[in-house]
Amino acid sequence: MSNKVRWGVLSTAQIARNNVVPAMQAGAFTEVVAIASRDESRAHAAAAELGIPRAYGSYEAMLADPEIDAIYNPLPNHLHAALTIKALEAGKHVLCEKPIALDAEEARRIEEAQKKSGLLVGEAFMVRFHPQWRRAREIVREGRLGEVRAIQTIFSYFLTDPGNIRNQADIGGGGLYDIGCYAIATARFMFEAEPERVIGILDVDPRLGTDRLSSGLAVFPEGRQLAFTCATQLVPCQRVQILGTQGRIEIQIPFNAPASMEATIVIDDGRDLSGSGREHVTIPPADQYTLQGDAFSQAILGEQPLEWGVGDAVSNMRVIDALFRSAGSGQWERP
Incomplete structure (x- = not known):
């Protein structure tokens, strides 16, 4: 070779x-x-x-x-x-x-x-290869945020075309498969752990049969939590907040960071709500696909x-399975 x-x-x-x-x-x-x-x-x-x-x-x-x-x-x-x-x-x-x-x-x-x-x-x-996510995890590991206990993620777009594969239920369409998986994978990446239990809520489009609005909670060891919402029929939005006892990180374009533009993550020590404790960290342009x-x-x-490797993929799928089960049962489920 x-x-x-x-x-x-x-x-x-x-x-x-x-x-x-x-x-x-x-x-x-x-x-x-x-x-x-x-x-x-x-x-x-x-x-x-x-x-x-x-x-x-x-x-x-x-x-x-x-x-x-x-x-x-x-x-x-x-x-x-x-x-x-x-x-x-x-x-x-x-x-x-x-x-x-x-x-x-x-x-x-x-x-x-x-x-x-x-x-x-x-x-x-x-996204796990983009330097903004690598830097965010370094900041967490350095302890600048104190004890990181919560991650909040929003990922949405608007798409109602029934011919698009994302809107076809029989071939694996829907928001949880398409973009909710990012919230799960990146929380596992940041917490460096697997969730112990999850609960999910899905709103299914009556015409398409796919989940168009999905939210979930995932509880990780030591009580750490991921709360996420993903949607295929909402205004386009992407944000991730990583919250610790002494500070937080906001990743402004977490999933589709343009390869030609600098990325920005915001570190805030929380000294006041007006943002005087914010620091903007600029990440040079990078193509995460390359x-x-x-x-x-x-x-x-x-x-x-x-x-x-594939073992990580199996772990992510277990969480998605549990969220689907939870949406049906209305109960907490274990991956």
Whole structure:
């Protein structure tokens, strides 16, 4: 293997074309060599648009290509597990879009296939690679906030198109799968722990059948709490507050930080409510998709360990499962 990992892209999904593939093409350790679609003409069009040398009219044909080392899987949610397992069986490492599966049992089947193959699998929570999240966790670890006890997260957008995969219940649409998973993953990242119990509330769109407004509480060890709301039919908004006994951090664009702009996190010691104790920390521009691709590729090359493997993805899915169960039972549930 050269000093770059050769990647194939499993579908011409919008997130791949617009965000992930261009970012990976700019990486130091990633080379995108192929793209596949069940519609060969779409594969060729995407390849031409993105400057990718090979296009395939089926997923299986690309998986059979011996000159591909790793697969990026941005398929609709209900296809994540099946095609990730097929890719592993074909001898490819896999970076799969979130959520990695529709439930923890599917995720565990991926984990079993990963162990059998000896290859690497990761869930594409790109935000954990952005320097603003790394810096926020450093501040927490340094003790500047005192004892961190609460995280509050809001993530919303407005989308009512029934043709959009995010609004199709039978293929894993809905807000909790699409964006609530970020609130869970980033709280686990900041607390460096797993929640012990959760409770969730879902408002389901009567026409689409997907959860359009979802809120949850997750209780972590020592009584620490995540409170989050995610929505697919509210004004676009993203905010994360990390609150400690002596200060707080606000991450202003936590999940879709523009790659061309500086990011800002605010540290506030709480001396008054007018904000005189605020400090604005500026983070240089960074493309979290490029950083994610390079980190995964370096792990494949053996240059560094994989920080979050499939076991982490299983843990995140367990929390999502518990929130869905709680929304049905009206009770606290354990992941």
